[in-house]
Amino acid sequence: MAESSVLHGSQSGFRAGFVAILGLPNVGKSTLLNAFLGERLSIVTAKAQTTQRRLLGICSGPSFQAVFVDTPGLLDPRDPLQRSMRAEALSTLDDADVVLAVVDAGFRPSIDWVEGFRTPAGRPALLCLNKVDRIPAVEAERLVEGWSRGGGWAGVHRTIAHRGDGVEALLHAIVDFLPESPPLFPEDDLSDVPVRDLVGEMIRETCLEELSDEVPYAVAVRVEQFREPAGNEPTYIEALLYVERESQKGIVIGAGGRTIRKIGTRSREKVERFLEQRVFLELRVKVLANWRRKPNHLRLLGFRIPAEET
Ligand SMILES: Nc1nc2c(ncn2[C@@H]2O[C@H](COP(=O)(O)OP(=O)(O)OP(=O)(O)O)[C@@H](O)[C@H]2O)c(=O)[nH]1
Numbered sequence: 296m297a298e299s300s301v302l303h304g305s306q307s308g309f310r311a312g313f314v315a316i317l318g319l320p321n322v323g324k325s326t327l328l329n330a331f332l333g334e335r336l337s338i339v340t341a342k343a344q345t346t347q348r349r350l351l352g353i354c355s356g357p358s359f360q361a362v363f364v365d366t367p368g369l370l371d372p373r374d375p376l377q378r379s380m381r382a383e384a385l386s387t388l389d390d391a392d393v394v395l396a397v398v399d400a401g402f403r404p405s406i407d408w409v410e411g412f413r414t415p416a417g418r419p420a421l422l423c424l425n426k427v428d429r430i431p432a433v434e435a436e437r438l439v440e441g442w443s444r445g446g447g448w449a450g451v452h453r454t455i456a457h458r459g460d461g462v463e464a465l466l467h468a469i470v471d472f473l474p475e476s477p478p479l480f481p482e483d484d485l486s487d488v489p490v491r492d493l494v495g496e497m498i499r500e501t502c503l504e505e506l507s508d509e510v511p512y513a514v515a516v517r518v519e520q521f522r523e524p525a526g527n528e529p530t531y532i533e534a535l536l537y538v539e540r541e542s543q544k545g546i547v548i549g550a551g552g553r554t555i556r557k558i559g560t561r562s563r564e565k566v567e568r569f570l571e572q573r574v575f576l577e578l579r580v581k582v583l584a585n586w587r588r589k590p591n592h593l594r595l596l597g598f599r600i601p602a603e604e605t
């Protein structure tokens with residue numbers, strides 16, 4: 296921080312700040328973050344509640360640094376894990392310089408929900424209508440016009456996040472509302488999340504893709520070992536997959552170990568692409584009874600527990 300102030304302190308007009316990305320589950324928040332960065336940093340799946348913790352994605356340009364904070368989708372929590380997820384999402388409002396509220400055009404979100412959302416922030420909030428490929432163009436236009444007329448919003452934008460449509464314009468609009476400030480992070484940094492945790496997330500993403508119903512939600516991943524390559528050897532990564540019950544352990548392993556092998560192969564391919572290195576990935580499955588309901592277990596797995604539950 297001190298170093299970057301010295302490096303950039305004399306540059307006037309540089310803008311930097313935190314941008315909280317908030318919205319209901321599955322609206323495309325993580326896809327948007329990745330589109331801003333041009334990098335597949337945050338995990339994305341077709342299933343709701345993919346993101347469980349906040350994740351910084353640092354987007355640095357010649358005259359700005361937008362520090363995006365991807366958050367878990369806001370929902371009415373049903374268990375301690377979901378309470379942790381909601382608290383984590385809402386806590387990002389405290390530090391946000393700009394709020395980016397994302398809604399899914401396909402759900403024709405009501406104006407009440409959209410308006411209620413903006414209230415707690417008290418700082419510039421932009422509204423992003425994502426997935427506009429799912430509704431006729433005239434309807435998207437009508438929604439954007441209606442919400443823009445309502446005032447209040449610092450801007451209303453349309454995007455198709457997975458294709459990158461509208462993302463550049465949205466980024467420019469966000470940067471206009473960032474405060475004048477030197478960069479907050481070194482400009483080469485992509486995130487504040489350690490690489491081993493990003494690897495854990497890639498494994499969890501694969502579990503969400505390969506397992507069905509409630510099972511993938513009962514999987515928590517912890518990377519136990521991460522050894523940089525020595526000479527020609529691949530990077531060695533060992534991860535534990537925690538499930539809540541013996542029966543789930545059987546499902547994750549699959550007949551003759553087929554499922555866990557597939558999860559392992561697909562995860563390894565993702566990690567190799569991300570690290571641009573050869574990887575040896577070892578997965579083990581362990582039962583941590585009802586971890587989603589137990590604050591102590593959640594803490595062990597690195598989740599923050601809201602103050603009222605400690
Ligand atoms: N058709 C369409 N699909 C999209 C668009 N943006 C994202 N998606 C898809 O929507 C699904 C959810 O995307 P995510 O980025 O994981 O959504 P999220 O809001 O981060 O979800 P949670 O982390 O569960 O809160 C994925 O299958 C994406 O590929 C879009 O503009 N159009």
Ligand SMILES: [Mg+2]
Binds near residue numbers: 338339
């Ligand atoms: Mg997400």
